[in-house]
Amino acid sequence: MPMELVDTHCHLDLPVFDADRTSILENCRAGGVNSIVVPGVEAGGWERLLELCAEEQGLYPALGLHPVYIERHSEADLGALELILSTHRPIAIGEIGLDFYIRDLDRRRQQALLEAQLEMARAADLPVILHVRKAHDRMLSILKRVRVRGGIAHAFNGSLQQAAEYAELGFKLGFGGMLTFERSSRLRALAKALPLESIVLETDAPDMTVVQHRGERNSPEYLPYCLAALAEIRNEPVEELARRTTANAREVLRLERWNPVGGRN
Ligand SMILES: [Zn+2]
Numbered sequence: 001m002p003m004e005l006v007d008t009h010c011h012l013d014l015p016v017f018d019a020d021r022t023s024i025l026e027n028c029r030a031g032g033v034n035s036i037v038v039p040g041v042e043a044g045g046w047e048r049l050l051e052l053c054a055e056e057q058g059l060y061p062a063l064g065l066h067p068v069y070i071e072r073h074s075e076a077d078l079g080a081l082e083l084i085l086s087t088h089r090p091i092a093i094g095e096i097g098l099d100f101y102i103r104d105l106d107r108r109r110q111q112a113l114l115e116a117q118l119e120m121a122r123a124a125d126l127p128v129i130l131h132v133r134k135a136h137d138r139m140l141s142i143l144k145r146v147r148v149r150g151g152i153a154h155a156f157n158g159s160l161q162q163a164a165e166y167a168e169l170g171f172k173l174g175f176g177g178m179l180t181f182e183r184s185s186r187l188r189a190l191a192k193a194l195p196l197e198s199i200v201l202e203t204d205a206p207d208m209t210v211v212q213h214r215g216e217r218n219s220p221e222y223l224p225y226c227l228a229a230l231a232e233i234r235n236e237p238v239e240e241l242a243r244r245t246t247a248n249a250r251e252v253l254r255l256e257r258w259n260p261v262g263g264r265n
Pocket residue numbers: 009011039095204
């Protein structure tokens with residue numbers, strides 16, 4: 001059977017892909033990357049993102065308000081999110097989270113925005129796609145209080161202990177291009193030590209590219225490089241890792257529920 005991969009985090013809706021999105025998708029399909037999750041980051045981009053996912057087979061929308069763009073979001077955007085969840089049924093709420101790495105982002109506002117979106121995810125019974133930098137302990141304590149049905153902590157680079165706590169809360173952990181860099185020794189050790197049922201693959205394109213395309217725009221076409229790196233790090237067969245990480249992604253995101261036609265009622 002041919003390999004089937006899920007890129008669980010790719011900003012394919014961004015204008016940087018406008019010129020060659022069609023050929024990228026062709027290459028993806030040819031390389032086994034049949035499913036791509038496209039998370040939203042701000043209200044202004046949701047309509048376009050939904051349209052793209054309705055037009056192209058294998059693209060799955062998540063909608064959310066990203067913490068890094070906290071200054072662009074308003075109270076009205078939260079209302080708009082609640083409404084669009086009921087009319088369009090994305091597969092997840094995301095990309096949402098906490099970024100304590102960037103120092104001048106207001107942490108209280110980030111947390112309030114996150115909690116409001118987690119409450120919506122709980123009410124709508126949707127998984128969430130989390131962006132977490134330098135804030136895993138805070139995130140975990142919030143997730144223990146506001147229980148959602150799980151999701152993905154994307155670009156994970158916390159500790160093994162934190163990974164176990166995410167797993168307990170129904171979360172998978174996203175790994176991508178950083179695995180292909182030998183200097184990412186801490187991250188590689190983590191990807192080796194984790195139980196396979198916790199791992200999903202992602203490119204985070206156009207950011208965070210793979211070593212084979214260092215300095216270039218990242219692309220979902222490169223997901224097989226992330227898979228190959230994971231196989232090498234764990235010393236496990238590529239086919240087995242493809243099958244298991246794809247099953248993990250499908251389980252946590254329930255991709256089969258996305259119905260662009262039926263969702264528009
Ligand atoms: Zn992202």
